[in-house]
Amino acid sequence: MADGTAVRIAVAGAGGFGRETADAVRALDPDSAVFAGYLDDGTPAARLAGQVLGPIAAIHDLDALRLVVCVGNPRDYFARARIVERLALPEHRYATVVHPGAHVSRTSTVGAGSVLLAGAVLTADAVVGRHVAVMPHVVVTHDTVVADFATLASGVRLGGGTEIGEGAYLGSGALVREGVRIGAWSQIGMGSVILRDVPDGEVWVGNPARKLRDVIVPEAALR
Numbered sequence: 001m002a003d004g005t006a007v008r009i010a011v012a013g014a015g016g017f018g019r020e021t022a023d024a025v026r027a028l029d030p031d032s033a034v035f036a037g038y039l040d041d042g043t044p045a046a047r048l049a050g051q052v053l054g055p056i057a058a059i060h061d062l063d064a065l066r067l068v069v070c071v072g073n074p075r076d077y078f079a080r081a082r083i084v085e086r087l088a089l090p091e092h093r094y095a096t097v098v099h100p101g102a103h104v105s106r107t108s109t110v111g112a113g114s115v116l117l118a119g120a121v122l123t124a125d126a127v128v129g130r131h132v133a134v135m136p137h138v139v140v141t142h143d144t145v146v147a148d149f150a151t152l153a154s155g156v157r158l159g160g161g162t163e164i165g166e167g168a169y170l171g172s173g174a175l176v177r178e179g180v181r182i183g184a185w186s187q188i189g190m191g192s193v194i195l196r197d198v199p200d201g202e203v204w205v206g207n208p209a210r211k212l213r214d215v216i217v218p219e220a221a222l223r
Helices: 016-026 056-061 079-087
Strands: 007-012 033-039 052-054 065-069 202-206 209-214
Touching: 007 016, 007 056, 016 033, 033 056, 056 065, 056 079, 065 079
Parallel strands: 007 033, 007 065, 033 052
Antiparallel strands: 202 209
16 A cells, blocks of 8 residues: 555546546556546546546645646647646646656656656657657657647657657657657647658648648637
8 A cells, every 4th residue: 555655646537548547647656656536527437436536626625636637639639738727736736647667768858747658668868848648659769859738649659859849749650750840739640651840730641741731729729
């Protein structure tokens, strides 16, 4: 059992990513971190009964808990940023969750509120910002910078020296050539191969990837 000094972590969002993150917390040494429960604004599945502590805003009344925000999907990948802005919590209230099956090199850093699931790899001098979602078997190679609120879906591979802009969403299996920049809030389709820079706010798909359309930002997405 945890000895009372363990960090108690609440997960905002009881959907797929939230449940994956809860399992990652449970896989950690219980003397260092324990899963406290979910915070969710919807009606979670019956199987989660007893694990939901209340709505996301309840974190303001749960001073003993630290939070990770695990919401969003390809149709609304702005949600994580929207909730973090709305909560306006100080940075120390956010946990960073790195599954024990992930590898983060000694020269790499991961920001507050970010989650790395099993099989993720950060090699030399990689920087992952705040509230970044790094799904299973993502490879972030040397000198890559991933900005706040980005999402790297399962199996993404980033070549050395790439730059992933704020809030960008990279679909499963996307490959990014070394030295390439993905613009802020852009979306890369699953399996796409990125060989050149992607501007801010565009959707690119294919091999080699080409622009499909501009990003449609949900109304008040970042308020």
